Ligand SMILES: *[C@@H]1O[C@H](CO)[C@@H](O)[C@H](O)[C@H]1NC(C)=O
């Protein structure tokens with residue numbers, strides 16, 4: 672911890688020494704971090720400081736060796752994750768002060784992003800990631816749904832996410848206790864990687880029936896999903912949340928939310944909504 676603090680101190684001190692720079696990248700690779708630091712002046716109030724604290728790792732050589740092994744084809748551990756023990760013996764925790772960042776491609780406005788629910792009275796699955804992109808602006812199809820959520824959210828997580836970004840997920844589907852068959856054995860799995868194909872299969876059935884009826888398939892889905900017809904054909908999920916990044920995450924609420932999106936599919940209502 673002491674080492675990390677000193678690296679941070681060195682960064683802040685150099686930022687103060689060059690007040691004309693609002694964004695600086697300081698990469699330091701040094702084995703002897705100097706002791707102590709001197710406060711020269713307070714940072715200007717209107718300057719955004721983006722701080723990252725780098726902590727010295729406990730066993731850099733050991734960590735590099737393991738990372739090399741899992742990424743080298745032919746090695747015994749190729750393609751595996753490091754175990755919890757391997758990570759804890761070689762690293763300190765890495766801290767980022769940037770906030771809650773979103774994933775790609777879920778944050779892409781041209782994708783339909785699917786969150787997860789659980790239970791029969793459906794509630795959000797706590798691993799259902801969601802949030803706001805730092806890279807893509809909010810597309811018009813979701814502007815009104817997201818702005819209602821932000822109003823309802825109030826100051827929760829304020830400053831930790833980008834309120835102008837593309838918000839996700841768009842919709843959700845069951846993501847826990849999903850039965851699969853592997854090598855003749857059944858088992859239960861969980862994840863939004865269950866929810867996405869479940870939602871996609873519902874859309875495939877709709878497209879299949881549309882084509883059979885001589886109609887056009889749905890094409891890019893999102894504008895339809897956020898339309899009043901789309902919203903009315905989804906089950907709104909209003910309970911649960913997605914804790915993470917040392918926060919309680921975002922709470923599911925009435926209407927769109929960054930845990931379950933607009934909700935889960937109701938096939939009969941979706942059929943009617945697309946004119947079948
Ligand atoms: C979060 O996104 C910002 C870009 O907006 C990037 O600079 C930063 O490294 C990201 N943080 C993490 C932890 O990925």
Ligand SMILES: *[C@@H]1O[C@H](CO)[C@@H](O)[C@H](O)[C@H]1NC(C)=O
Nearest residue numbers: 805806807808809833835836
């Ligand atoms: C917030 O998101 C917008 C896109 O809507 C992006 O241009 C901006 O850089 C983001 N801000 C930060 C601090 O990453």
